[in-house]
Amino acid sequence: MARIWVFHGPNLNLLGLREPEHYGTRTLAEINQDMLGTAHQKGINVECRQTNHEGDLIDWIQDLTPDDFLILNPGAWTHTSYAIRDAIGGVKVPTLEVHLSNIHAREAFRANSVIAPVCIGQISGLGAEGYVLAMRYAIDYQLRRNK
Ligand code: DQA
Numbered sequence: 001m002a003r004i005w006v007f008h009g010p011n012l013n014l015l016g017l018r019e020p021e022h023y024g025t026r027t028l029a030e031i032n033q034d035m036l037g038t039a040h041q042k043g044i045n046v047e048c049r050q051t052n053h054e055g056d057l058i059d060w061i062q063d064l065t066p067d068d069f070l071i072l073n074p075g076a077w078t079h080t081s082y083a084i085r086d087a088i089g090g091v092k093v094p095t096l097e098v099h100l101s102n103i104h105a106r107e108a109f110r111a112n113s114v115i116a117p118v119c120i121g122q123i124s125g126l127g128a129e130g131y132v133l134a135m136r137y138a139i140d141y142q143l144r145r146n147k
Pocket of ligand 1: 010011012073074075076077078098099100101102103110
């Protein structure tokens with residue numbers, strides 16, 4: 001059964017406590033809950049996961065099927081991980097990159113995403129609301145595909 005997956009990368013388990021000036025005060029559990037509410041109303045299957053281990057994320061991406069959709073915040077791997085980029089490129093699952101902060105308005109190293117070229121697009125700087133918008137897009141995408 002097709003699913004919308006939400007994968008959160010390293011340190012995002014600390015949301016709520018971690019640098020609230022950049023990432024806001026909502027916890028990861030609250031952010032996931034906001035997204036699930038939107039999807040369940042439409043009868044769509046969603047699963048959210050977080051990991052601090054790059055290999056786990058690569059395994060999860062490899063296990064996706066082409067009719068799935070991925071919402072991904074790769075955290076700091078955004079700027080470094082060719083392995084995650086290659087995994088997404090390999091499975092060809094439509095992927096939307098999400099960042100709470102505006103990665104283009106912070107330190108220079110954050111402005112480059114090595115993941116973005118294999119994604120449909122990127123939402124960056126809209127805080128927790130960015131995830132809800134991403135979920136809305138993912139739902140429309142999946143409903144359009146299944147017509
Ligand atoms: C982040 C931005 C990254 O640069 C940072 O390493 C994170 C969070 C964001 O959501 O704004 O861990 O992906």
